[in-house]
Amino acid sequence: MQHRTIGDLMTRPVVHVRTDATFKAVAATLAHNDVTAVPVVDDIGRPVGVVSEADLVRRVAQRPDPAGPTRLPEPTDRSAGENVTVEELMTTPAVCARPEWTVVEAARIMVTEGVKRLPVVDEAERLVGIVSRGDLLRVFLRRDDSLREEISRDVLVRTLGLAPADMTVEVDEGQVTIAGLLDDAQLVPVVERLCLGVDGVVSVDMHVSGRGASTGPVGTRG
Missing domain, CATH: 3.30.1340.30 (Histidine-containing Protein; Chain: A;)
Structure with a gap:
């Protein structure tokens, strides 16, 4: 019997952002590629976290409500804009998979860690793909x-x-x-x-x- 591995099911090349990407750059990347989350990689391509629409919305929710009572911003308040980088927004550490993993291995990690997708890394921990819950379910087609x-x-x-x-x-x-x-x-x-x-x-x-x-x-x- 031949089992499909994560390497067979993963998406590549991977849409990703660097650690210095801004809020607006991340929002544009998600919108332009029609995805809800992307891995964040360091200078040599190793995933250090994942940033999602939920992370961006969470940041927006921290801003003063323009329809609410007027208040002066706190000294630590920062708007969602060019001065906010992905390092402040991402979920870290990145929970990753290997290309040789089976569907069962990846599914168990997703359930245990409560994540919807896994960046896939090679032996040097560099990003080579990404696998989602939908990708895992393709074997049932x-x-x-x-x-x-x-x-x-x-x-x-x-x-x-x-x-x-x-x-x-x-x-x-x-x-x-x-x-x-x-x-x-x-x-x-x-x-x-x-x-x-x-x-x-x-x-x-x-x-x-x-x-x-x-x-x-x-x-x-x-």
């Missing part, structure tokens, strides 16, 4: 017949050495149903785990028994 063929051919026959007649595989909207009889009941969870590892599989419903064992149907997992 695979056709059902493609999933069925990979499970039948690569998982059951080539990897496990099963005869094609031993198992039936049905796939509907990425949900896999496998039925059949195995000589070794201990292979049942192995089949399930390998099927779940196929890119694009949403869940696996096992209806497989082992010969000479009381292994009944296994419910849906995903």
Whole structure:
């Protein structure tokens, strides 16, 4: 089986800004490239943070409300403009991924860190791409017949050495149903785990028994 890596899914070249970029320059970069966030890189191209529309809006929200009561600005007040740099706005440190990571690895980091995208860096920590939640979900756009063929051919026959007649595989909207009889009941969870590892599989419903064992149907997992 061949799994798509983050290197296969990431976007490149990457729209980014330098650490000395101004508020207006960042806003223009986001608008011109139709993106909601960009990595911030240092002088040698290493991500040091990420700046998003939310970061810019947060800065704007700190300004005096022109419709509210008039007040003199505090000594630390600064307007959102050319004198505000991205270093004051970005979220840091940058949570990054590697090109060789799997979809599962990247998804877990996104969930754990509460981020929507990951800059992708090489061995020297330089920016080489960016991957978003939408990019990860592209693996689930695979056709059902493609999933069925990979499970039948690569998982059951080539990897496990099963005869094609031993198992039936049905796939509907990425949900896999496998039925059949195995000589070794201990292979049942192995089949399930390998099927779940196929890119694009949403869940696996096992209806497989082992010969000479009381292994009944296994419910849906995903």
